[in-house]
Amino acid sequence: MTACTSEPDTTEAEKPTLAEAAQQLVKDGDALLTSLAESQTGTASATERADQDKGEGCLPDEVQRFFRAGGNLARRHAAFNIAGLMQTHLRALGYEDLVDDLDIRDQKLSVVAGRDPKTDITYVVAVQLEQKPNIRIVGKTACYKQAG
Known part of the structure; x- marks a missing residue:
């Protein structure tokens, strides 16, 4: 998942701008953090909020934005229970599963x-x-052509 490629169901004309995608990235990340706190299973806070263009994983003339957060469980749970809860929240936000978590x-x-x-x-x-x-x-946006 380090390389950026266009998926066939998202054309360039339909794709949001980098600013729009970054705004949605932060909104969805905040929703995940809120769901974690509301479920009382743990807390996490954002360490990066899509405020910088980064080229890692993109072609040389492209950039993307990241949302990163970290935190700890409120009490000991099985890891797959918490991951399953987060997966449910991602699905509710419109995300499709990329991996079968049963494998890992x-x-x-x-x-x-x-x-x-x-x-x-x-x-x-x-x-x-x-x-x-x-x-x-x-979280990360797709890669976008660098402005300028």
């Missing part, structure tokens, strides 16, 4: 990933019990 989950580590086909935003949520922060959330 256990009691101590679970990862879910989703992509919104309308905005081409991707979110990955990792829950790990052996290391802090227990919860890591990373």
Whole structure:
């Protein structure tokens, strides 16, 4: 998931601008953080809020934006239970599953990933019990041609 490619269901004409995508990225990230707090399973806070263009993972003349957050569980849970909760919230926001979490989950580590086909935003949520922060959330926009 490091490279940026256009998916066939999102044409350039339908694709939001980088500013619009960044705004949606932050909105969805905040919704994930709120859902985590409301479920009383843990808390997390944003460490990056899509405020900088970054070229990592894009072609040389392209940039994208990131939303990153980290936090800890309120009490000990199975990692796949918390990841499943976050996956449910991503689905409610319109994200489609990118990975079958049954392939990469256990009691101590679970990862879910989703992509919104309308905005081409991707979110990955990792829950790990052996290391802090227990919860890591990373969202990113698609790659866009660099302005200028």
